[in-house]
Amino acid sequence: MTDFKEILDQYSWEEIQTKIYGTSDQDVRRALNKEHLTLSDFIALISPAATPYLEQMAVKTQQVTQRRFGKTIQLYAPLYLSNECQNICTYCGFSMDNKIRRKTLNNTELLLEAMALKSMGVNHVLLVSGEANKTVEVNYFLQAIALLKPHFSQISIEVQPLDQAEYQLLQAAGVYAVLVYQETYHREVYKKYHPKGKKSNFDYRLDTPDRIGQAGIHKIGLGVLLGLEDWRVDSFFTAAHIAYLQKNYWQTRYSISFPRLRPAAGSVAPNFHLSDKHLLQLICAYRLWNENLEISISTRENESFRDHIIPIGVTTMSAASKTNPGGYVVDPQALEQFEVSDERDMETIKNQIRKMGYSPVMKDWESTYSGLIR
Amino acid sequence: MSTLQIANRSFESRLFMGTGKFGNLNEMSAAVSASGSQLITVALKRIDQIAADDELTAVLNLTKIDLLPNTSGARTAAEAVLAAQLAREALETNWVKLEIHPDPRYLLPDPIETLRATEALAKLDFVVMPYIHADPVLCKRLENAGTAVVMPLGAPIGSNKGLRTLDFLEIIIEESNVPVVVDAGIGAPSDAAKAMEIGADAVLVNTAIAISNNPLHMAEAFKQAVIAGRMAYEAGLGPITSRAVSSSPLTSFLFD
Numbered sequence: 001m002t003d004f005k006e007i008l009d010q011y012s013w014e015e016i017q018t019k020i021y022g023t024s025d026q027d028v029r030r031a032l033n034k035e036h037l038t039l040s041d042f043i044a045l046i047s048p049a050a051t052p053y054l055e056q057m058a059v060k061t062q063q064v065t066q067r068r069f070g071k072t073i074q075l076y077a078p079l080y081l082s083n084e085c086q087n088i089c090t091y092c093g094f095s096m097d098n099k100i101r102r103k104t105l106n107n108t109e110l111l112l113e114a115m116a117l118k119s120m121g122v123n124h125v126l127l128v129s130g131e132a133n134k135t136v137e138v139n140y141f142l143q144a145i146a147l148l149k150p151h152f153s154q155i156s157i158e159v160q161p162l163d164q165a166e167y168q169l170l171q172a173a174g175v176y177a178v179l180v181y182q183e184t185y186h187r188e189v190y191k192k193y194h195p196k197g198k199k200s201n202f203d204y205r206l207d208t209p210d211r212i213g214q215a216g217i218h219k220i221g222l223g224v225l226l227g228l229e230d231w232r233v234d235s236f237f238t239a240a241h242i243a244y245l246q247k248n249y250w251q252t253r254y255s256i257s258f259p260r261l262r263p264a265a266g267s268v269a270p271n272f273h274l275s276d277k278h279l280l281q282l283i284c285a286y287r288l289w290n291e292n293l294e295i296s297i298s299t300r301e302n303e304s305f306r307d308h309i310i311p312i313g314v315t316t317m318s319a320a321s322k323t324n325p326g327g328y329v330v331d332p333q334a335l336e337q338f339e340v341s342d343e344r345d346m347e348t349i350k351n352q353i354r355k356m357g358y359s360p361v362m363k364d365w366e367s368t369y370s371g372l373i374r
Numbered sequence: 375m376s377t378l379q380i381a382n383r384s385f386e387s388r389l390f391m392g393t394g395k396f397g398n399l400n401e402m403s404a405a406v407s408a409s410g411s412q413l414i415t416v417a418l419k420r421i422d423q424i425a426a427d428d429e430l431t432a433v434l435n436l437t438k439i440d441l442l443p444n445t446s447g448a449r450t451a452a453e454a455v456l457a458a459q460l461a462r463e464a465l466e467t468n469w470v471k472l473e474i475h476p477d478p479r480y481l482l483p484d485p486i487e488t489l490r491a492t493e494a495l496a497k498l499d500f501v502v503m504p505y506i507h508a509d510p511v512l513c514k515r516l517e518n519a520g521t522a523v524v525m526p527l528g529a530p531i532g533s534n535k536g537l538r539t540l541d542f543l544e545i546i547i548e549e550s551n552v553p554v555v556v557d558a559g560i561g562a563p564s565d566a567a568k569a570m571e572i573g574a575d576a577v578l579v580n581t582a583i584a585i586s587n588n589p590l591h592m593a594e595a596f597k598q599a600v601i602a603g604r605m606a607y608e609a610g611l612g613p614i615t616s617r618a619v620s621s622s623p624l625t626s627f628l629f630d
Contacts, residue, residue, distance in 0.1 A: 071398075071584070
């Protein structure tokens, strides 16, 4: 089997860039009128040539999304386990060279945070950590999952890349989804932003979704950090990665997230700005290319953008998030990963979703489906 | 019109409804009432058995219509059997809509796991209603395994594409000893009427009603279409021919 590294190596960054910026009006119209879109059509839809067609793209995105996912928005909240980290990522609040107090939740603290989420009605939880391989490693995660499993119907994780055997342990323990973002598919730029720590290994990270897929995890979340490099080219490679994974791990669901660089302690300003207009274009392009992709929007985005995007392609939203370990009750002052932009509470967001004619969904999983030995 | 018999129950309405995808739960319950449906399906994974104030459970209970739990989300027979057992406990019913679609892209049913789960569930005294591809041979195998009905698809779930599997549905209907419920893909009332005209025993509709601009009216439209289709089937449709039938040029010599 060809792995994705081989596929990636066949492309040149510049060649894709040239193709995107050379898209013609006709290419865009052809893509818009097709029912089954290819990666070339995706290129057309993320190109500058497609921007004038944004309204048309949004209308079609709404129809396709409603047909496949209904008028529903799933809600989840992150639970930050730790902000300890041995990586230097120049854009991240948890970066090792950021000399700020570090915290990792113990069992009691974890349960206190979990109960705070439960009282908000959260049933789908995303566990997040930095990368501290000696202390916050697979055994820590397994213990956390065992503690949380009776309380949540869906547990997902967004932690450092792990080995396949470790993913298998997590799968058996009941983890539903694993999110791992490549940050950028530009090898040299990746190196620049991740100069130190295990994360500096581009290929190990690139290979991570394969290990997750082989471990039989139900869902894989992908994305790039929008702002590090040209978002159009990076998004093409993300889509190509998803296309590759879908063929090989056909029993797996895929979700895409759009982290735009947000201010964080000690972080750099983004090199490439992604405007609201272009983020919407990107969301529509993903939906029109892939009807079944789950599209997730976090509280990095502001209230107004989040409200307007509810009926345009989104399937999943985080809400009432704290991005620091202990942020809900235990230690609200702890170092956060990034500044949350939409700070509204869960009830307010649920009501906003209803106001838009959509139904907020707090539970769409049964823990029975997670963790059976395959 | 005749009533539909499944296991120990008889149904006046031949329209079953799904409860997912609605933008508003009150709209869902209004649509369910308008459809006249006597059996509505709900995903076990959507029901919160712990939270006392689960909105969906409350709305569904208000409709007073029997719930048919489904195993959507299960990828294997083992997961589905476990889910059915949980559902039996939670909703106090031994009826289950068996959905095993490990392919999350098109939600196409896995025939092998579905057959295995049907065998296991039938032995556990479940009334099994399996969602399957329009595969006539699989239908016979499911019959042998003790299924209560077969639920072949018209087109992929949520696609609204109509009866793309028409030729195979006709074979299934011709051969089946258990009721045939056409599930998935029915996008318009005319699709439902067509399914009933060819002799399907019932249809299950969800997306077409849920995402309509007026779910209430759409539910009513499906109700009428299903009645019309069934009535036409029972009355007997005339044969279709592309030219007028006149005399019998080949055999008329016999009577000359």
